[in-house]
Amino acid sequence: MKIEVIRTLDGLLGLRREWESLWDDLPRANPYLSWVWQYAWIRSNLGARRLYVLAARNRAGQLAAIAPLQRVPLIVPGSWAVSFIGQEASISSDFLVVRGAENEACHDFLTFIAADSSIVATVLRVAEPLYGAQCLLHVDERGGPRPGYLFEKVGDRSVVDLPPAYEDFVAGLTTKMRQEMRAARRKLGARYAMWFCADTGADDLDRRLEVLFSLNEMRWETGGGRRLYAPLYPGLHDAGILRVFILHANGKPAAALSCLLSGDTMFAELAGFDYTVDSRHLGKAFYGMVFEWAIENGFRYFDFSSGTEDYKRRFQPHQYPKYRIVACSSRSGKLILDLSRAVGRRFHRLHEAAIT
Numbered sequence: 001m002k003i004e005v006i007r008t009l010d011g012l013l014g015l016r017r018e019w020e021s022l023w024d025d026l027p028r029a030n031p032y033l034s035w036v037w038q039y040a041w042i043r044s045n046l047g048a049r050r051l052y053v054l055a056a057r058n059r060a061g062q063l064a065a066i067a068p069l070q071r072v073p074l075i076v077p078g079s080w081a082v083s084f085i086g087q088e089a090s091i092s093s094d095f096l097v098v099r100g101a102e103n104e105a106c107h108d109f110l111t112f113i114a115a116d117s118s119i120v121a122t123v124l125r126v127a128e129p130l131y132g133a134q135c136l137l138h139v140d141e142r143g144g145p146r147p148g149y150l151f152e153k154v155g156d157r158s159v160v161d162l163p164p165a166y167e168d169f170v171a172g173l174t175t176k177m178r179q180e181m182r183a184a185r186r187k188l189g190a191r192y193a194m195w196f197c198a199d200t201g202a203d204d205l206d207r208r209l210e211v212l213f214s215l216n217e218m219r220w221e222t223g224g225g226r227r228l229y230a231p232l233y234p235g236l237h238d239a240g241i242l243r244v245f246i247l248h249a250n251g252k253p254a255a256a257l258s259c260l261l262s263g264d265t266m267f268a269e270l271a272g273f274d275y276t277v278d279s280r281h282l283g284k285a286f287y288g289m290v291f292e293w294a295i296e297n298g299f300r301y302f303d304f305s306s307g308t309e310d311y312k313r314r315f316q317p318h319q320y321p322k323y324r325i326v327a328c329s330s331r332s333g334k335l336i337l338d339l340s341r342a343v344g345r346r347f348h349r350l351h352e353a354a355i356t
Contacts, residue, residue, distance in 0.1 A: 001064060001101075001108045006053035012039060015055060018063040022096050031262040032090040036239040038068050041086040044231035048073050052082060054109055058101075065105035066096040069113075074120065074340040081121040081337060082113055089228055091127040091157060091306055091322055092267070120333030122149075127157045127306075127322035150326040158304040158317035166292045177314045181288045184281035192249035192277070196289045205237055208244045212256040215272025225270045229258070236260065245293070247286045249277050255286040264300040283311055291315075 006012055012035075019035040031037050042051065054067035071080040084093035097105045113122055163169050170178055188194055199208075213226040236242040241262065247255040254277040260267040273282055294302055304312050306322065328334040 001056040001058060001104060003054050003056050003108060003112050006055055007051050009039075009042065009051075012042070012051065012053065015053075015063075015066075019066060019096070022063060022066065022098060025098065026096075030092050030094070031236075031241050031260040031267060032086065032092040033068065033094060033096050034239075034241070034262070036241060037236065037260075038085055040232050040235040041089070042070075043235075045086070045089075045228065046070070050080075051085075053085075054112060056105055056108060064098045064101050065109070067109045068093070068096065071119070074336050075343055076336050078118060079120045079333075079336050080118050081123055081340070082119050083123045084125065087125045091125060092303075093124070093126060114327075114329070120329045121337040122325075122327045123337070124325040125154075125323070126325065128320040150324075152324045152326070153321050154324045155306060155322040156319045157306055157322055158312045158319060160291070160302040160304070160315050160317045162291065162295050162300050162302060164295070166295045169291060169295060170288075173314070173316060181284050184284040185288065188249070188278060188281050188285050192254075193251070194285075195248040195251075196286075196293075197246045197248065198243060198293050200237075200240075200243060205234065205244075208246060208256075209233055211246055211253045212244055212258055212270060212272060215253060215256045215274055216270050217272070219271070219273050219275070225272075229270060233258070245286075245290055247282075247289065252277070254278075255282055257286070257290060259290075261299075264298070265303055266294050266299050266301070267303045268305060287311075287315070 006015060016035050016039075023030075023034050026033070050071040050073075052069040052071045054065075054069060055063060056065040056067075058064045068085045069082050070085045072083055073079075074081055084090075087093045095102075095105060095109060110122075113119055163172070170181065173181070185194075197208075209230065213230065216225045233242055241260050243259050243261055243266075245257045245259070246253055253274065255271075255273045257271045258269045260269060273286075275282060291302065302315075302317075304317060326337075328337060
């Protein structure tokens, strides 16, 4: 394949039609690989990083594969690491490849990166189930075309299968969880006037996003969600990908969750809760309402993304491995990568998350 490097936003704009055609052909849609998500993320969060999007064309000149990558500056001037665009916010990154060309595309992309002398490290974070070309199956040094890649399991992702009817979903839970979910709604409903909102109108988007970020900060007190997603979400909402769910108690926002919707899957992103309303029942009641809405609207899967927290396990999700794939050009390259990670962690640099 002939590979070209896209380094500018104008170049990315010029690739939009072909990118979207390739994305539409995926067997399962992945919103994080859509042109809309990638472009919105780049415009909002690129910072000191640089575009390094690889576009591979076949002999007929047709776009056959895309590697949505970025170059991340390391501590030594002129040294760069390569990672997926936005992988600090998504574990659903991957190569975008026409069906049947996965091996060739992955081989050619990795060979191209290895030949770039300015790149001293490659750090790719992926997780099963993937919704694209499943590049990790081709990168794995146990059977892939590029030996020398360190293939590490670094956690799990949780995906809940949704049946056609909400009552079937509840019936599939443990007896204890089933009783707790029903009791949670009943007890909250006895104390408050509950209102679950899943509107998509653009007229009050700013207000709904402010509710989401405020509740998220009330729960986790970091502000990281607002910093990362506030510039990103308006464009995703305009594209019809984003949905913000809010639960009110006596008119006061008590819980909120943002999700990306694509195909038959809902991807959970940012959540927030006001546990002064209720610390025992709020989460179960709210997620029950979200699952009920998802099922009523035809979704088959609810992807919690990273983490295996107790509240996620209670919904009996399938656990899938999450991986970090790392390759360094040399021993000095590994040293530069390790030092850059350490400095980034100490000063809480945003781009450090892209290489961990």
